[in-house]
Amino acid sequence: MNSRIWLEAGNRHYVETSDAAPREELAENGQHPRAIVLCCSDSRVIPEQIFSAGIGELFVIRVAGNVLDDHQLGSVEYAADHLGCWYILVLGHTGCGAVAAALEGSGEGFIRSITDVIRAAVGTERDPDRACRLNVEYAVERLKKEFYAHPEIGETVIEGAVCDIRSGAVRWL
């Protein structure tokens, strides 16, 4: 099955078998997510599944290596400021290809814009698991620096965690 047909079939299944009521309620009244999650694009790290969350419950920002730049910060700001979501979780994961790429070198093409951020975060660390944690902490510190300076944004809580892709367990740092 080619990818387009596979996606269309998946969407048909979703529309036909899922409960329409929550979708309609959220479309009518707007979203009020319970948490903002910045995580990797890795196909094995699915925040809605990891946290048993449904439609409207998580405001997810996914980018390879869960790095932060202006687009991610703008997305967080929108969810906090306009949707009233005050909990932000930066979620790294074991076996992250972006972290591995950054440990191997600076990468090429657009990937470099990601590995440069991770390399700055991990410094001289060469252990992938410790590098993953440093990369999460780097994003957490950046978020705190940007958002704790704006008390009007509210009582924002910013934390980091790592998901083990084998067990699915999330450990808060």
Ligand SMILES: [Zn+2]
């Ligand atoms: Zn990753």
